[in-house]
Amino acid sequence: MAELSRASGIPVATIKFYLRERLLPAGERTGPNQASYGEEHLRRLRLIRGLLEIGGLSVATARGVIDAVDSELPLTQSFGVAQRAVSDKIDPGDIDPDALAGIDRLVEGWLVSGDNPGRLAAAQVLQTFESLGQKDERSWFSRYAAAALLVAEADLDQVEAQASREDMAETVVIGTVLGDALFSGLRRAAQEHVSTLRYPVLPEPDPTPTRE
Amino acid sequence: MAELSRASGIPVATIKFYLRERLLPAGERTGPNQASYGEEHLRRLRLIRGLLEIGGLSVATARGVIDAVDSELPLTQSFGVAQRAVSDKIDPGDIDPDALAGIDRLVEGWLVSGDNPGRLAAAQVLQTFESLGQKDERSWFSRYAAAALLVAEADLDQVEAQASREDMAETVVIGTVLGDALFSGLRRAAQEHVSTLRYPVLPEPDPTPTRE
DNA sequence: AACTATCCGATAGTTATACTATCCATGTGC
DNA sequence: GCACATGGATAGTATAACTATCGGATAGTT
Structure with a gap:
């Protein structure tokens, strides 16, 4: 997670917040208290920041939008x-x-x-x-x-x-x-x-x- | 002021707030604790609501915009x-x-x-x-x-x-x-x-x- | 095995914004 | 004369988006 934070420039606490808010899917668990994040998480983070900062969406709205992308x-x-x-x-x-x-x-x-x-x-x-x-x-x-x-x-x-x-x-x-x-x-x-x-x-x- | 509130549908407390924030010019004083508001105030209120609600501006931003209208x-x-x-x-x-x-x-x-x-x-x-x-x-x-x-x-x-x-x-x-x-x-x-x-x-x- | 560092998750705290409610001293109108 | 409205000031509330801390546990180092 620290790595994801470094790569994206977003503080760890904020990433946790996005996870809690279900904007960001959980990382792949490698142990009971360890998880790893990949390229898709970084991409998703960029999407989130784009929606929030540029689009000016609220977190709740952004979740709806992201759900729409993920839906079938x-x-x-x-x-x-x-x-x-x-x-x-x-x-x-x-x-x-x-x-x-x-x-x-x-x-x-x-x-x-x-x-x-x-x-x-x-x-x-x-x-x-x-x-x-x-x-x-x-x-x-x-x-x-x-x-x-x-x-x-x-x-x-x-x-x-x-x-x-x-x-x-x-x-x-x-x-x-x-x-x-x-x-x-x-x-x-x-x-x-x-x-x-x-x-x-x-x-x-x-x-x-x-x-x- | 109660009249202005009735005509605009905006609560008195909010109108006072806008006055404080210098979005709305003060009414014409008719006494030390009495003021009257006219058509222009109603119009300005509508402008304010439009900027805030539809435009999604913050109060601070709206003030800047309104100052621009008033400026020469x-x-x-x-x-x-x-x-x-x-x-x-x-x-x-x-x-x-x-x-x-x-x-x-x-x-x-x-x-x-x-x-x-x-x-x-x-x-x-x-x-x-x-x-x-x-x-x-x-x-x-x-x-x-x-x-x-x-x-x-x-x-x-x-x-x-x-x-x-x-x-x-x-x-x-x-x-x-x-x-x-x-x-x-x-x-x-x-x-x-x-x-x-x-x-x-x-x-x-x-x-x-x-x-x- | 001991020790330090890091991790996850939960909880609580912070800041900013846009109101909203209360007080109070005055003043008006019946 | 007096209930009530007014304007101004101050304080309180609700929400949103973070942010900081804590605790238990595990990973890597020695």
Whole structure:
């Protein structure tokens, strides 16, 4: 275990904590008080840290996500499980039906079930925007929807490119969790880019007075 | 204050807490122990709840974001301020230079400064994907970059559509924070859509045995 | 065999965050 | 005149994610 700690950079006490929380499977016992850990444990630790630090998941949520990877669910369901695990529960009851209808109009033609957590989350955002009086946000949002579709296609393609079912399931899960972080990072970079393009920094007016 | 609590659905104790934390400006004093709150306070409360609940920000981070709205910064800097407020500090030192280079190649041609928090965050994600052995993720990511660019254009357009500088600043901020939530919601919906398209639910095989 | 170091597992403690509840001195409104 | 609300300050609570310590046992060293 000390070795695992050294290799991963995570303190022993924390590794024990993850074991207790069933995020990390127990090592192979070599004696009543000895166990050995292998490459898979190191890999799993990296996954855990990715989910917690980058994905910002709670330990409980991360356990759900990891269980989904380990489960033998058909792939088509893995997305749903991963999505539900990372989305915090939203009571459809306290979402403005108008906002829900607004989202549905935005994604017209999409095959989305009524309890898709993303649909509810998007409606919540729309509701907040409207209550803040943001104007004409629907056309703004429709461009988000178009981009989301592109990304979703990319996600599915990447999943299909995996060799085995386990690899696919893992890609679904880390794609769902870390994909959010990736996109928001790239969006921030793109915002700076577009902003710089549109409002070029004017050449600093020369502080040296012109000679005359 | 009781009235503000009733109108917003937020307990008085919590409103006091927000006042203490300087998320909410003090009401207009009508006496040494009396103050009145107006529409703007209600609006601000809604903004606060949106940032905390939907955006998932901490109170401290939300204060930074709100200060950015209230500040008189030129708009071009508001994005940077908002981005820095919502991104957790990443030490560029513990990011694999290869991952950074990978992201830079992905966004080749973009005008992005070296310390853009999104660039660092994206590199961190790339690093995690690579350490998990995800294969061929660069081409996957490049499609994210293309989508991010679309969204960033939409963001800037929406900001430009605002009437006043304050409205623009607020749009920058809520767009930065809530836009992440919106996109990930729409992405989840789109994933279900694309997945359903590609793997249609087979018509349930009829459980009734055929007569013969 | 003695001794030291390490291990596992359990338990308890710590820190940070976001509230939430209580007090109290004042002041308002009937 | 007086019950009651208000604002401000202070203290308490709940949860989450670690982190530190302890005890019994075993492994390796000599």
